[in-house]
Amino acid sequence: MNANWGKFFHTIEKKERLIIGLMSGTSLDGLDIALCSVSGSSSATKVRVKNFKTVPYSNVFKAEVKAIFSRKDANLEKVCLMNEKIGSIHAEMILEAIKLWGIKPEDVDVIASHGQTIFHAPATLHQLPDYPNGTLQIGDGDHIAVKTGIVTICDFRQKHIAAGGEGAPLAVYGDFLLFSEKGEDRVMLNIGGIANFTYLPADNDAQKVFSTDVGPGNTLMDQFVQSRYQGIYFDENAAIAKEGVVSMELLNELMHSEFLDAELPKTTGPELFNLNYLIAAQDRSKTNNLSNEDVMATLCSFTSKVIVNAISKCFSDDQKLSIYMSGGGMHNPLLVKLLKNGLPDASFYTTNDLHINPDAKEAVLFAVLANETLNGSTVNFGNRGAVPSICMGKICLPF
Ligand SMILES: Nc1ncnc2c1ncn2[C@@H]1O[C@H](COP(=O)(O)OP(=O)(O)OP(=O)(O)O)[C@@H](O)[C@H]1O
Numbered sequence: 305m306n307a308n309w310g311k312f313f314h315t316i317e318k319k320e321r322l323i324i325g326l327m328s329g330t331s332l333d334g335l336d337i338a339l340c341s342v343s344g345s346s347s348a349t350k351v352r353v354k355n356f357k358t359v360p361y362s363n364v365f366k367a368e369v370k371a372i373f374s375r376k377d378a379n380l381e382k383v384c385l386m387n388e389k390i391g392s393i394h395a396e397m398i399l400e401a402i403k404l405w406g407i408k409p410e411d412v413d414v415i416a417s418h419g420q421t422i423f424h425a426p427a428t429l430h431q432l433p434d435y436p437n438g439t440l441q442i443g444d445g446d447h448i449a450v451k452t453g454i455v456t457i458c459d460f461r462q463k464h465i466a467a468g469g470e471g472a473p474l475a476v477y478g479d480f481l482l483f484s485e486k487g488e489d490r491v492m493l494n495i496g497g498i499a500n501f502t503y504l505p506a507d508n509d510a511q512k513v514f515s516t517d518v519g520p521g522n523t524l525m526d527q528f529v530q531s532r533y534q535g536i537y538f539d540e541n542a543a544i545a546k547e548g549v550v551s552m553e554l555l556n557e558l559m560h561s562e563f564l565d566a567e568l569p570k571t572t573g574p575e576l577f578n579l580n581y582l583i584a585a586q587d588r589s590k591t592n593n594l595s596n597e598d599v600m601a602t603l604c605s606f607t608s609k610v611i612v613n614a615i616s617k618c619f620s621d622d623q624k625l626s627i628y629m630s631g632g633g634m635h636n637p638l639l640v641k642l643l644k645n646g647l648p649d650a651s652f653y654t655t656n657d658l659h660i661n662p663d664a665k666e667a668v669l670f671a672v673l674a675n676e677t678l679n680g681s682t683v684n685f686g687n688r689g690a691v692p693s694i695c696m697g698k699i700c701l702p703f
């Protein structure tokens with residue numbers, strides 16, 4: 305037997321593991337690296353985030369990822385090359401982070417790598433007969449494993465699709481294990497590029513749990529800002545949107561979408577919510593001459609309306625909800641104000657109130673998914689939320 309297997313089996317048997325969770329989402333802002341101490345598994349899982357860092361992507365690297373990101377005309381040679389390059393750059397970022405944190409690669413048991421989504425194609429979006437749901441994350445785990453010397457678990461979404469899901473949202477698995485609380489109806493709302501939420505019922509009944517993408521989080525606002533303001537990547541603290549006035553004509557047209565009308569659960573991405581989506585709505589509403597500020601005010605209002613509508617649709621008026629926010633959108637004060645106005649009966653918190661840094665939450669959840677791959681048992685989520693009962697991820701060995 306290869307001697308390295310002994311160490312790996314020891315990792316599987318450990319009561320507590322040091323796991324690095326990685327997430328690089330649809331905003332393409334950088335790599336989130338969460339160093340987590342994870343003990344137990346399944347419903348006994350406990351996580352302590354020992355360190356967290358977002359390593360920003362350089363402008364050149366961002367441009368390279370963008371060139372193949374959610375584009376039907378992406379250059380296949382570049383996709384092939386970026387599979388290696390993203391893995392290698394992520395490995396370098398991890399090595400730098402662990403050096404900064406004063407630990408060595410051999411101290412880390414496992415890396416949980418989401419990879420970079422470059423295309424998300426649920427059947428509802430591509431509408432091609434005879435094709436299933438599809439999603440593609442690149443930055444192969446073997447490159448990370450070999451370059452860091454750390455066992456890497458990656459490519460979590462394919463099993464979800466194989467088992468009947470759309471490959472997302474996966475947050476539900478970790479949300480259920482970490483954040484379910486008897487006596488509180490919780491909505492775990494992540495506002496990244498795309499907004500999604502998990503519902504955790506007050507009686508902890510897994511059969512009632514569900515999770516869904518709802519539509520754009522920051523993606524439309526980010527894309528518009530990037531197209532109009534050179535060198536500015538997002539509307540920090542809603543400085544631009546706050547100067548504008550909402551165009552009801554444009555807002556009404558933005559709300560017209562098959563995806564928004566479709567029943568939950570569902571998933572989406574910038575393949576749908578992009579500048580073409582905005583331009584089409586502007587053409588239909590004849591609002592092409594709005595100022596940048598007015599467009600931003602309208603996009604912020606649209607983003608909040610989509611989230612408010614999705615949550616309102618799922619729950620009755622007398623249901624007392626506690627909403628725990630995470631993701632970059634929770635730092636947008638105008639968006640949060642609109643959400644609170646739209647859901648006046650809900651109590652708003654962030655995952656900080658549950659001792660998890662909201663910017664780290666998705667990376668932490670991938671650490672939990674990897675922990676489940678090694679040592680967990682599957683949860684039966686019933687059939688409300690299309691959440692297959694599976695453990696996910698592929699194991700990449702450095703040896
Ligand atoms: N101070 C702020 N003001 C306004 N917006 C902010 C602020 N801070 C972060 N954001 C928004 O958050 C975005 C980054 O969010 P996040 O890192 O959660 O996205 P992601 O992980 O790439 O997305 P996803 O979850 O969809 O994969 C930024 O691009 C920006 O739009």
Ligand SMILES: CC(=O)N[C@H]1[C@@H]2OC[C@@H](O2)[C@@H](O)[C@@H]1O[C@H](C)C(=O)O
Binds near residue numbers: 475498
């Ligand atoms: C295909 C893909 O990468 N989807 C992401 C994206 O970003 C947010 C939303 O769209 C969500 O569905 C998902 O990520 C989180 C981590 C999830 O799977 O729960």
